[in-house]
Ligand SMILES: Nc1ncnc2c1ncn2[C@@H]1O[C@H](COP(=O)(O)OP(=O)(O)O)[C@@H](O)[C@H]1O
Protein backbone atom coordinates (compact mmCIF):
# COMPACT_ATOMS: atom_id res chain seq x y z
CA UNK A 366 0.00 0.00 0.00
CA UNK A 367 1.01 3.59 -0.60
CA UNK A 368 0.07 5.82 2.32
CA UNK A 369 0.26 9.60 2.10
CA UNK A 370 -0.15 11.23 5.47
CA UNK A 371 -0.65 15.00 5.86
CA UNK A 372 1.35 15.69 2.72
CA UNK A 373 1.94 19.31 1.83
CA UNK A 374 3.93 20.52 -1.16
CA UNK A 375 4.81 24.17 -1.49
CA UNK A 376 6.80 25.45 -4.46
CA UNK A 377 8.94 28.52 -3.91
CA UNK A 378 9.35 30.62 -0.81
CA UNK A 379 7.06 32.87 1.26
CA UNK A 380 5.09 35.56 -0.59
CA UNK A 381 5.36 34.06 -4.07
CA UNK A 382 4.96 30.42 -3.02
CA UNK A 383 2.37 28.05 -4.51
CA UNK A 384 0.61 25.51 -2.32
CA UNK A 385 0.36 22.61 -4.78
CA UNK A 386 -0.74 20.02 -2.21
CA UNK A 387 -2.53 21.08 0.95
CA UNK A 388 -2.40 18.49 3.74
CA UNK A 389 -3.33 15.46 1.64
CA UNK A 390 -3.89 12.05 3.21
CA UNK A 391 -4.83 8.99 1.17
CA UNK A 392 -4.22 5.23 1.08
CA UNK A 393 -3.62 3.87 -2.41
CA UNK A 394 -4.25 0.14 -2.62
CA UNK A 395 -1.80 -2.35 -4.03
CA UNK A 396 -2.86 -4.13 -7.21
CA UNK A 397 -5.59 -1.61 -7.92
CA UNK A 398 -6.06 0.85 -10.74
CA UNK A 399 -6.36 4.29 -9.14
CA UNK A 400 -7.37 7.17 -11.39
CA UNK A 401 -6.82 10.81 -10.42
CA UNK A 402 -8.98 13.50 -11.97
CA UNK A 403 -9.29 17.24 -11.43
CA UNK A 404 -8.79 20.58 -13.13
CA UNK A 405 -5.45 21.67 -14.48
CA UNK A 406 -3.23 22.99 -11.67
CA UNK A 407 -5.01 21.14 -8.84
CA UNK A 408 -1.90 19.17 -7.89
CA UNK A 409 -2.26 15.85 -9.75
CA UNK A 410 1.24 15.76 -11.23
CA UNK A 411 2.70 17.00 -7.97
CA UNK A 412 1.16 14.04 -6.17
CA UNK A 413 2.49 11.62 -8.81
CA UNK A 414 5.97 13.13 -8.63
CA UNK A 415 6.04 12.80 -4.85
CA UNK A 416 4.96 9.14 -4.95
CA UNK A 417 7.52 8.53 -7.68
CA UNK A 418 10.20 10.21 -5.58
CA UNK A 419 11.15 12.65 -8.30
CA UNK A 420 10.30 15.49 -5.93
CA UNK A 421 10.33 16.00 -2.14
CA UNK A 422 7.44 16.77 0.20
CA UNK A 423 7.43 20.04 2.10
CA UNK A 424 5.67 18.35 5.03
CA UNK A 425 4.18 14.95 5.76
CA UNK A 426 5.10 11.35 5.09
CA UNK A 427 4.76 8.89 2.22
CA UNK A 428 4.95 5.28 3.34
CA UNK A 429 5.33 2.65 0.65
CA UNK A 430 5.34 -0.96 1.85
CA UNK A 431 6.25 0.14 5.36
CA UNK A 432 9.13 2.33 4.20
CA UNK A 433 8.97 6.08 4.65
CA UNK A 434 10.37 7.43 1.40
CA UNK A 435 10.43 10.99 2.75
CA UNK A 436 13.22 9.90 5.13
CA UNK A 437 15.42 8.26 2.50
CA UNK A 438 18.73 9.67 1.35
CA UNK A 439 19.11 10.82 -2.27
CA UNK A 440 21.05 7.69 -3.27
CA UNK A 441 18.62 5.40 -1.56
CA UNK A 442 15.71 7.21 -3.27
CA UNK A 443 17.28 6.83 -6.71
CA UNK A 444 17.69 3.13 -6.04
CA UNK A 445 14.12 2.88 -4.79
CA UNK A 446 12.86 4.61 -7.93
CA UNK A 447 14.86 2.42 -10.30
CA UNK A 448 13.65 -0.72 -8.60
CA UNK A 449 10.04 -0.09 -7.73
CA UNK A 450 8.58 2.57 -10.02
CA UNK A 451 7.71 2.69 -13.72
CA UNK A 452 6.81 6.06 -15.24
CA UNK A 453 4.60 6.75 -18.27
CA UNK A 454 4.20 10.33 -19.53
CA UNK A 455 1.87 12.17 -21.89
CA UNK A 456 4.75 13.10 -24.21
CA UNK A 457 6.24 9.55 -24.18
CA UNK A 458 9.78 10.83 -23.40
CA UNK A 459 11.52 8.33 -25.67
CA UNK A 460 15.03 8.87 -27.00
CA UNK A 461 14.17 9.62 -30.66
CA UNK A 462 17.47 8.38 -32.09
CA UNK A 463 17.46 5.12 -30.12
CA UNK A 464 15.85 1.96 -31.39
CA UNK A 465 12.74 0.67 -29.68
CA UNK A 466 14.62 -2.09 -27.88
CA UNK A 467 17.26 0.35 -26.60
CA UNK A 468 14.56 2.68 -25.31
CA UNK A 469 12.78 -0.17 -23.57
CA UNK A 470 15.97 -1.51 -22.00
CA UNK A 471 17.12 1.85 -20.64
CA UNK A 472 16.01 1.17 -17.03
CA UNK A 473 17.95 -2.12 -17.12
CA UNK A 474 21.02 -0.40 -18.51
CA UNK A 475 20.90 2.06 -15.60
CA UNK A 476 20.84 -0.94 -13.25
CA UNK A 477 23.85 -2.47 -15.06
CA UNK A 478 22.02 -5.55 -16.31
CA UNK A 479 24.07 -7.38 -18.97
CA UNK A 480 23.17 -6.73 -22.60
CA UNK A 481 21.98 -10.25 -23.51
CA UNK A 482 19.83 -10.47 -20.41
CA UNK A 483 18.32 -7.03 -20.81
CA UNK A 484 17.53 -7.54 -24.49
CA UNK A 485 15.87 -10.86 -23.75
CA UNK A 486 13.70 -9.19 -21.13
CA UNK A 487 13.07 -6.18 -23.42
CA UNK A 488 11.80 -8.43 -26.21
CA UNK A 489 9.62 -10.31 -23.76
CA UNK A 490 7.87 -7.07 -22.73
CA UNK A 491 7.58 -5.87 -26.34
CA UNK A 492 5.93 -9.19 -27.16
CA UNK A 493 3.46 -8.74 -24.31
CA UNK A 494 2.49 -5.42 -25.89
CA UNK A 495 2.36 -6.83 -29.43
CA UNK A 496 5.14 -4.65 -30.88
CA UNK A 497 8.14 -6.99 -30.90
CA UNK A 498 8.34 -6.54 -34.69
CA UNK A 499 9.34 -2.90 -34.05
CA UNK A 500 12.32 -3.74 -31.82
CA UNK A 501 14.99 -2.45 -34.20
CA UNK A 502 13.07 0.57 -35.53
CA UNK A 503 14.20 4.06 -34.43
CA UNK A 504 11.56 5.36 -32.08
CA UNK A 505 11.01 8.64 -33.96
CA UNK A 506 9.66 6.55 -36.86
CA UNK A 507 6.73 5.26 -34.82
CA UNK A 508 3.15 6.52 -34.60
CA UNK A 509 1.90 8.05 -31.33
CA UNK A 510 0.11 4.87 -30.31
CA UNK A 511 3.22 2.79 -30.96
CA UNK A 512 5.39 5.27 -29.04
CA UNK A 513 3.16 5.02 -25.99
CA UNK A 514 3.31 1.21 -26.13
CA UNK A 515 7.09 1.44 -26.21
CA UNK A 516 6.99 3.81 -23.22
CA UNK A 517 4.73 1.34 -21.39
CA UNK A 518 7.15 -1.48 -22.21
CA UNK A 519 9.98 0.65 -20.78
CA UNK A 520 7.94 1.27 -17.62
CA UNK A 521 7.42 -2.48 -17.18
CA UNK A 522 10.82 -3.83 -18.19
CA UNK A 523 12.34 -3.83 -14.70
CA UNK A 524 9.16 -5.35 -13.25
CA UNK A 525 8.31 -2.53 -10.81
CA UNK A 526 5.35 -2.90 -8.43
CA UNK A 527 4.12 0.63 -9.07
CA UNK A 528 3.25 2.21 -12.43
CA UNK A 529 2.67 5.97 -12.53
CA UNK A 530 1.00 7.28 -15.68
CA UNK A 531 0.52 11.05 -15.94
CA UNK A 532 -2.05 11.77 -18.67
CA UNK A 533 -0.79 8.84 -20.79
CA UNK A 534 -3.55 9.26 -23.38
CA UNK A 535 -3.30 13.06 -23.65
CA UNK A 536 -1.46 12.93 -26.98
CA UNK A 537 -3.36 10.00 -28.48
CA UNK A 538 -6.45 9.68 -30.67
CA UNK A 539 -9.46 7.95 -29.15
CA UNK A 540 -8.69 4.52 -30.59
CA UNK A 541 -5.12 4.46 -29.29
CA UNK A 542 -6.23 6.08 -26.04
CA UNK A 543 -8.63 3.22 -25.44
CA UNK A 544 -5.93 0.66 -26.27
CA UNK A 545 -3.63 2.22 -23.67
CA UNK A 546 -6.44 2.09 -21.10
CA UNK A 547 -6.97 -1.62 -21.71
CA UNK A 548 -3.25 -2.25 -21.32
CA UNK A 549 -3.09 -0.29 -18.04
CA UNK A 550 -6.14 -2.14 -16.75
CA UNK A 551 -4.47 -5.49 -17.54
CA UNK A 552 -1.30 -4.34 -15.79
CA UNK A 553 -3.32 -3.61 -12.65
CA UNK A 554 -5.12 -6.96 -12.97
CA UNK A 555 -1.72 -8.65 -13.05
CA UNK A 556 -1.19 -7.34 -9.50
CA UNK A 557 0.63 -4.08 -10.02
CA UNK A 558 -0.41 -0.80 -8.47
CA UNK A 559 -1.33 1.57 -11.29
CA UNK A 560 -1.93 5.27 -10.66
CA UNK A 561 -3.07 7.34 -13.61
CA UNK A 562 -3.99 10.96 -14.13
CA UNK A 563 -6.56 11.72 -16.82
CA UNK A 564 -8.91 14.43 -18.07
CA UNK A 565 -10.98 11.96 -20.06
CA UNK A 566 -14.17 10.80 -18.24
CA UNK A 567 -14.38 7.69 -20.47
CA UNK A 568 -10.88 6.71 -19.41
CA UNK A 569 -11.50 7.48 -15.73
CA UNK A 570 -14.18 4.77 -15.77
CA UNK A 571 -11.47 2.11 -16.13
CA UNK A 572 -10.26 2.85 -12.57
CA UNK A 573 -11.05 0.66 -9.57
CA UNK A 574 -10.83 3.82 -7.49
CA UNK A 575 -11.43 7.35 -8.74
CA UNK A 576 -9.82 10.17 -6.77
CA UNK A 577 -11.02 13.66 -7.48
CA UNK A 578 -8.77 16.59 -6.58
CA UNK A 579 -9.41 20.31 -6.25
CA UNK A 580 -7.10 23.16 -5.24
CA UNK A 581 -4.41 20.91 -3.79
CA UNK A 582 -6.86 18.79 -1.81
CA UNK A 583 -8.67 15.52 -2.31
CA UNK A 584 -12.32 16.22 -2.88
CA UNK A 585 -13.62 12.65 -3.09
CA UNK A 586 -12.56 9.02 -3.35
CA UNK A 587 -15.03 6.74 -5.14
CA UNK A 588 -14.81 2.96 -5.41
CA UNK A 589 -15.85 2.00 -8.90
CA UNK A 590 -17.02 -1.61 -8.71
N1 LIG B 1 8.14 23.25 -10.31
C1 LIG B 1 7.17 24.08 -9.96
N2 LIG B 1 7.43 25.31 -9.51
C2 LIG B 1 6.47 26.17 -9.14
N3 LIG B 1 5.15 25.87 -9.18
C3 LIG B 1 4.81 24.66 -9.63
C4 LIG B 1 5.79 23.70 -10.05
N4 LIG B 1 5.14 22.57 -10.45
C5 LIG B 1 3.83 22.82 -10.28
N5 LIG B 1 3.62 24.07 -9.81
C6 LIG B 1 2.32 24.68 -9.47
O1 LIG B 1 1.68 23.82 -8.55
C7 LIG B 1 0.30 23.69 -8.81
C8 LIG B 1 -0.04 22.24 -9.10
O2 LIG B 1 0.59 21.84 -10.30
P1 LIG B 1 0.46 20.39 -10.92
O3 LIG B 1 0.67 19.39 -9.85
O4 LIG B 1 1.35 20.32 -12.10
O5 LIG B 1 -1.08 20.36 -11.36
P2 LIG B 1 -1.87 19.39 -12.35
O6 LIG B 1 -0.98 18.25 -12.70
O7 LIG B 1 -3.09 18.98 -11.57
O8 LIG B 1 -2.24 20.20 -13.53
C9 LIG B 1 0.04 24.64 -10.00
O9 LIG B 1 -0.38 25.87 -9.49
C10 LIG B 1 1.40 24.75 -10.65
O10 LIG B 1 1.52 25.95 -11.34
Ligand SMILES: [Mg+2]
Nearest residue numbers: 409410411531
Ligand atom coordinates in the same frame (compact mmCIF):
# COMPACT_ATOMS: atom_id res chain seq x y z
MG1 LIG C 1 -0.28 17.61 -14.55
